[in-house]
Each structure stands twice: as structure tokens, then as C-alpha cells.
Amino acid sequence: MNKYWTDLVKRLTPYVPGEQRSGTDVVKLNTNENPYAPSPRVKEAINGVSGDSLRRYPDPQALALCSSLASYHGVTTDQVFVGNGSDEILALAFMAFFTGSKPLQFPSISYSFYPVYCDLLNIEQQTTPVDENFCLDLNGFNSSGGGIIFPNPNAPTSLAVSREQITALLKRVPDTLVLVDEAYADFGAESSIELIEEYPNLVVSRTFSKGRSLAGLRLGAAFANADLIEALRRVKDSFNSYPVDTLAQAAGIASIDDEKYYRHTIDKVVQTRDWTTAQLQDRGYRVLPSSANFLFVSPDGIKASSLFNALREQNILLRYWAKEPLSNWLRITIGTSAEMERLIAAIDNITRKKDH
């Protein structure tokens, strides 16, 4: 600690992302990246940007990208906001919507960045328990608080709630802002974007990092009615006017344009997810029904922490949280077929050794 640190800095417990170990022999199933490269059109778009364009500031509102997202999702351009990854979208949304005096409600098991934002921005927190099967009951949220946020599908559980359940919540708490974090929605959850027209209390956030394979490019988006989008713009323009660079804007548009490629890679991930689920279930593992590009898994015959460490020694990285009630669960990103076959073989090898 340092005498120039403010009390805020002293009390922060920052978010810790999954390990970014590199190397050709590493099977990296710990940060929910897409195993497939982005559409080849993305690289073409990036390579097509001239040096002379780079010397200029980007369009601060990224209107061409917002317009492309608007067409794709069937909304208007003023209902779209983009940022430097969906983490920035969330941070700006916390500043814009959740700075009131009442606590923010989110699930007890959820994206672990939410409590970090609350600490940073001095927002009270109130968690709503998930049930013994890790299911989120939206009836646990009420209108007494200063806003509601939940991921759909949830992380790290991979479980989705239906659009019908979300609609019921939006109707029940009309004076409360609800942010649905759809980082993983590309892989199977029902999106709530179409509800923004009817529900003025809804904000939906998305990312290009997962379904669009662009984690390295930092691109996220939010959808809401124009008034809420304007609130996000005001906060952005009070924090960092140009968060999305020229290359990311061009790449984002190119990735939206290649729908065929997107469908193809999503399908491959979903097929591999189903294959991996069946393999793990065959071995007696409990696997929650995933709507995401990862599985939430409780092993059989070996402790989650032991399996995590044994796989790590073999350069297969998963994500593990030592805290209850997650301590006997592992989060496994869906990789390529070959990577998942290697995972299953490694598990069998570790478990066999353990039997002897």
C-alpha cells in the first residue's frame, strides 16, 4: 500500500480473469473463448483499413456499427450502444443506472464482476439465491431495490431462463431497471432484445467475444430504448469519448455481415457441447443443461479441485472456484472436437490412475 492510494483503491478487490497461459500444447478451456477463428471477412476488413484512417479519431458514436447491429437485431440505431467489450458496457451501465441509494439485486451465483463494479462505484448489493439445482427464480427479484442484473444464460452455471419468465419480471417491476447480460446468448438462450420496444425498463448487453470469436478485439453492445441509450452515451462521453477503435468498428461490421460463417461455428460449438455433455454423463458426472459455450460440471469419483489440478499439470486449463457452493464444480469451455476428446481422454487417464 502507498500513501497516495485513496481509500477506494485500498478497499478494492479487483476481478481476476482466467489464466492466459499460452503455448501450442495448451488446451485452454478456462475463459470461454470461441475455439474457431472469426470470419475471414473480419481479417479482410481489418487489413483494408489504411494507415491514414488510423491517424484520425474513430467515429465516437460508431454509427455504422450501431446501424449494422440495429438491422441485424431488428431495432433502430438509436436503440444501440457499443463499447470496449461488454465489460465496459456493464461498467458504464452500472454508472448510468445503478448509482442510486438502494441496493442492486443480482443472483447469488453469477458473473463475479458484478460485486466488483459495486465495490468500485459504492453501490449496495443484494443477492437473490439460486435454488439447489442452481436455477435462477426471477420471482426472487423485487421492485424495492435500485435495479436488477442477471446473465442469461447465467455464468458459471450455463443455465438459461425463458423470455416468458423475463417478460413476467419486467411487468412485475415496471419502475425498476432490469439489465439482462446476454454474453452467452449466441449459444442457445432466447434473447430479450425484441422486448426493448415494449419495456422501457429493459437494457440488454451483448458481446462479440464469444459467438463472434472476437475476444481479442474488445467489442460489446447494449440494446434499450433511445432514452436509456442516451444515458449510456452521456456517461461514456464523461469517461472516454472514443472507446471503440477504427479497426474494431470495421471488424464488428464484417463479422455481422457473415451470418453463414457465424451459424456454422455456433453449430459446431453446440454439437461439441452435446457430445462432451454425453461423455461426462456416461462417466457419472453431473452436467447442468447448458445454453452457453461452456459446461458446469460436478465430477464423480474425484474431487473437482483434484481433477482441476491434475488436468492443469497436463496443460488442460479449466476454471475452478474454491468457494461454496461451487467447490465441487468445474467450468469447462467448449473447445474443438479434438480438444474435448483430449480432455475426456485425460480425465479417463487421471481417474484410472486414481483407481489403482
Added chain:
Amino acid sequence: MNKYWTDLVKRLTPYVPGEQRSGTDVVKLNTNENPYAPSPRVKEAINGVSGDSLRRYPDPQALALCSSLASYHGVTTDQVFVGNGSDEILALAFMAFFTGSKPLQFPSISYSFYPVYCDLLNIEQQTTPVDENFCLDLNGFNSSGGGIIFPNPNAPTSLAVSREQITALLKRVPDTLVLVDEAYADFGAESSIELIEEYPNLVVSRTFSKGRSLAGLRLGAAFANADLIEALRRVKDSFNSYPVDTLAQAAGIASIDDEKYYRHTIDKVVQTRDWTTAQLQDRGYRVLPSSANFLFVSPDGIKASSLFNALREQNILLRYWAKEPLSNWLRITIGTSAEMERLIAAIDNITRKKDH
């Protein structure tokens, strides 16, 4: 306004950047962009990044880029922090260092984003007047406040203070954090980076947008002792873990590597600045002695607002603030020789017309 807007959003007055009009006939001298494209090595580095790299998250700490900056500036890697443009660096620094109960001190004429950050983060402001020649007297700052920030060279005045003056300030206020914003230092001011070793209360921010011609790529850096850098990291990791994308990291390193190109373009800008200064002075204009890539100019024989509007009609964009004491001044970015010749010709044309 909207019922879901918080009081914070309602009271914000966001920063307004210069107009981003595009078109081949536009002479854009209003946002202090570099008239020369970045080093060709930058585009090579960008084109060399594979799609497969883009599907992965970037290194959250950007260690290779920090290491490259550290070597270049003669400091250690743990004394360097990078962000999504120097505006993000400043926003995170405001959160990390200036959230105390005492007012932040900055010059009365200065980068207009500083009061915007204060509004967003609920930080009290205390401005220190510049003198009648717009010079900043560092003796105006004292240790009673919750921090000091100033640009060197200052914006929009283009005037620099010496390293000796800054050293005297750092000694005089050892318990107060001082942030020197060196966005324009590439064009002639004495950098304070070498002072971070000796002064634990100093943070220096820089940008790749101006000297390195990379405004479109959003890349900024901060230099300070390792403890202060750690404070910035904690805030970053509580806001947005991966702000600098893979392409920006690669491009940043490539731009640092091409010192020859950098020196060449800086020299051209400085030569054009001196030529433009002489031309304007020949016409009786008052031009402050610039250490930046822009001039601060008070016209002769025509009001600044009239000249601004007349040039704007001819697609020559300058920056103008209607407020006192700036209302008879214009900020003129240094463009190419041809652009500045066109500016001078347009001024002569407008002034001649006015004489008749």
C-alpha cells in the same frame, strides 16, 4: 430525460469533441490529429495478427507493450500502465487518485475533460488562474487539495512549463499527487517521465494519438512508481479487465520500434508549425509560442468567431470556444504544408473580402 435516469446522469455535461466531418475536400485542423499516417510498420504489425489470435482475449496487462514503452523511456515495466487512449488513463487515474474529500486543482484554462471527470466522479474542483498571457504559474498550486493535474504543454494554449518548474512543484507538495498530462509532449515540451524515479507523488500520462499518429487505435500510457501503477491496475481490473485490444498492443509496439519515422514526422510537423506561426504573425495575429502540434491564435482585423465560421464554410475546420477569456482565440491543428498554405490563402481571401 427519463425516469430510469439516475441523478448522476441528469446532471452530467459530457465532453464534446471536435467535429468529425469527413470528405476529401475537408481540411480538418480541429482535433489535433497528426497529418501523417503512422509508420508503415504499424500496418504490417496489424496485418500480421491472425484471426486465431483475435478469438483469444488479449494480455490484460499488455506486458510486451509496457516493456517496450519502459525500454523506450528508460524506466521499468512495472512503472508503466496502458489504456484505451489517454482519456481512459485519465478517467481511471481520477478514480484511483482523486476521489478524496478535498478539491482537485487544475488550471483555469486547461483540457476541458477534467471538469467532466470531476462531475462524473463527484470530485470537487478548484481552478488555478493562468496569467494574462495564458501562462501557467505552478506556484498557484498548493498542498491543501486532493491532487493536482495539468497538461504540459497545456491545451488549448500550447504553452509548456519547464521540467525545472515541475521539479520545484513536486518538492513543494510532497504529500499531494501530481498528474502531468503529456498528450502533446512529443512536439517539444520537456517530459517529466524521468522524474518518476525520484518523486513518488508523480504520474505522467501520454498518448499514441498525436506524436505516433494513432488516434484511431485508442492507446495511451501512464508512467509512475510501481505502487501508483498498481493502483491504476486495481481500478482498471475493477472496471474493464481488457481495455487494450490485441491489434492495438501489436501496433503500439511497432510504432515505438520505428523511431526514425517518428522523428521524421515530428520534425515535419514542427517545421510546418514554425512556418504557420510566422505567416500568422506577419498578418498581425497573436500566436502563443507553441510546444504542441497546434497553435493558439488571436486574429487581427477580424473576430475569431467570424474567421472560424468563414473558414468552416470553406470546409476548413478549426476549434473555437465561445466562452471568456477564449472568445477571441482559435485553436489550429498543424496539418500538412499544403493544408496550412490553403489555410493562409483562405484567411487572406476572407480578410480581403472583409476589407472591401
